Amino acid sequence: GENVEQHPSTLSVQEGDSAVIKCTYSDSASNYFPWYKQELGKGPQLIIDIRSNVGEKKDQRIAVTLNKTAKHFSLHITETQPEDSAVYFCAASKGAGGGNKLTFGTGTQLKVEL
């Protein structure tokens, strides 16, 4: 089955700096890659996603890049703010047509320090 690895497990940055979280996946049939943010006591919140026919996607301070050949994708957060502090999860699936099961990475605890 699919396996998703995520690095780093913890990341500490200064406010205003950029943060990068990287994930690799094993199943070449995966074609949908969402990123979720989870704050304490809450469920995961979708922040951005990318499909395999796209190499990069940006939404304000957040961007995701996908390298299908290398089977890795990354989350980039620019101009980090204290409210960005949370646990971030990457995930992969074969999409709605292949069974909508999400396989998650192990999470990255991001801390934005003042």
Place this chain on the structure above:
Amino acid sequence: KAGVTQTPRYLIKTRGQQVTLSCSPISGHRSVSWYQQTPGQGLQFLFEYFSETQRNKGNFPGRFSGRQFSNSRSEMNVSTLELGDSALYLCASSLWGEETQYFGPGTRLLVL
């Protein structure tokens, strides 16, 4: 539009008991998936339902079961609870044919 709702939010049970958790998807969403989140195993897929049918199942024992009703609401049941079943159980809904899943706040189950 209201998000995914899950009830109850917190639950304490003892070993050997059974538990039923409920999930109401976003209005119009007919696909519901369940995930278990633990510190040790992370987020793991349990099962997915669409149109009252289980469409996909994760690698969990038969003690874990679910169902979906005609109004798309879903329940999951865990029988003969074990200490290791203590976890946050998350429900996610999506439009049929779309990959994007929206999660509820979860039900935190503690098994003593």
